[in-house]
Amino acid sequence: MDAEEKKQLVMRNSEETVKEEELEEIIEEKENPRAYVGYETSGPVHLGHWVSVRKMLDIQEAGFQPVILWADLHTYLNKKGEEAWIQDMTDYWQATFEALGLDAEYVHGRDFQENNDYFHDLLTMMQKTTINRGERSMQHDLRDKEEVYVSQITYPLMQALDIVHLDLDLAVAGIEQRKIHMLAREQLPKLGYEKPTCLHWPMLSSLTGDGNEMSSSTKGSMFPLHSDPDHIREILKDAYCPQGEIEGNPIIEIAEHFIFGADRDLEVSRKEEHGGDLHYEKFEEMADEFESGELHPLDLKEAVAEEVVERFKPVRDKFRENPDLLEPLEEIGHETPEYIS
Numbered sequence: 554m555d556a557e558e559k560k561q562l563v564m565r566n567s568e569e570t571v572k573e574e575e576l577e578e579i580i581e582e583k584e585n586p587r588a589y590v591g592y593e594t595s596g597p598v599h600l601g602h603w604v605s606v607r608k609m610l611d612i613q614e615a616g617f618q619p620v621i622l623w624a625d626l627h628t629y630l631n632k633k634g635e636e637a638w639i640q641d642m643t644d645y646w647q648a649t650f651e652a653l654g655l656d657a658e659y660v661h662g663r664d665f666q667e668n669n670d671y672f673h674d675l676l677t678m679m680q681k682t683t684i685n686r687g688e689r690s691m692q693h694d695l696r697d698k699e700e701v702y703v704s705q706i707t708y709p710l711m712q713a714l715d716i717v718h719l720d721l722d723l724a725v726a727g728i729e730q731r732k733i734h735m736l737a738r739e740q741l742p743k744l745g746y747e748k749p750t751c752l753h754w755p756m757l758s759s760l761t762g763d764g765n766e767m768s769s770s771t772k773g774s775m776f777p778l779h780s781d782p783d784h785i786r787e788i789l790k791d792a793y794c795p796q797g798e799i800e801g802n803p804i805i806e807i808a809e810h811f812i813f814g815a816d817r818d819l820e821v822s823r824k825e826e827h828g829g830d831l832h833y834e835k836f837e838e839m840a841d842e843f844e845s846g847e848l849h850p851l852d853l854k855e856a857v858a859e860e861v862v863e864r865f866k867p868v869r870d871k872f873r874e875n876p877d878l879l880e881p882l883e884e885i886g887h888e889t890p891e892y893i894s
Contacts, residue, residue: 556580559615566608566814568728568755571738575750579722580615588612588723588752591622591662591715594642595633596769597777597882598649600861601757604810606653608725608754619657620719621650626662627711630704641881648878649778652871660719666711671718674744678710681743682736690736713737716749728753729766757810758803762793767803779872779879781890782862789858794850799840804850807857809836811864821848821856 623643687706756766759774767775794804813836821831833839
């Protein structure tokens with residue numbers, strides 16, 4: 554794979570690269586470049602997180618070392634849970650990622666965020682960042698908060714410092730993290746560090762069609778990756794998918810990013826009286842036929858559901874063998890799947 558092919562693989566299914574020429578330089582000059590994603594482990598690994606796992610699998614294939622940061626200290630600072638529970642959740646998250654095939658370096662934030670050098674850098678960055686700038690970088694996470702705590706403004710400063718203290722070449726996150734990455738590019742040079750190169754993936758639309766993105770806090774907007782197959786089929790059957798509508802259609806987005814965007818074809822089973830089976834190798838072909846009405850929403854939903862069920866079999870197998878890993882989810886109201894009980 555040449556440098557251009559690696560770059561295209563890294564950038565596919567993404568929304569923005571800051572900056573593309575910096576990514577080219579990393580690929581051409583670094584022998585084992587390091588790319589990371591950080592996660593608050595405060596809820597289930599759900600369909601929306603699959604975007605990031607798929608992106609990191611592409612990055613892994615392009616020759617990067619994936620680094621996954623379990624942001625345990627971040628999660629605590631953001632008032633998402635108690636420390637012991639957060640640690641149990643990271644075990645569940647890591648088991649899910651490993652089942653999906655991500656051969657990453659897994660790091661806990663507390664492994665390095667409490668050392669003296671990191672703390673000194675954090676104090677220096679606090680000194681150079683206004684409260685308004687810090688709050689603006691967290692606008693996505695704080696938009697529904699009545700009160701903002703100092704710890705929540707410290708959060709983006711730490712996220713910026715994570716990039717340099719993990720010796721990373723590429724910071725990867727959802728587009729909602731863009732403001733934090735721009736803060737990092739603005740502030741890190743003031744501490745003598747280079748601007749980080751950043752890659753952002755798009756947010757998936759909620760399955761409910763309410764105009765928001767998938768979220769573990771919104772019932773019906775997503776499903777955990779370890780869900781029962783019948784639950785996956787049921788929730789995708791009920792998902793928002795109006796005939797002919799491409800933009801903001803979560804079923805179309807799943808097909809685009811996780812089927813065609815993972816070099817897979819889509820098989821649609823239909824009765825002969827309904828036109829017989831369909832086979833799609835290209836997303837554009839499928840989208841055109843959905844837009845024209847040749848491909849019915851229910852047929853598309855059923856085909857996508859079967860593909861999703863198949864792709865998550867390794868996740869179900871992991872928890873069938875290790876059901877104790879799901880116990881911290883029970884504490885926040887998630888039922889144990891039937892294939893375990």
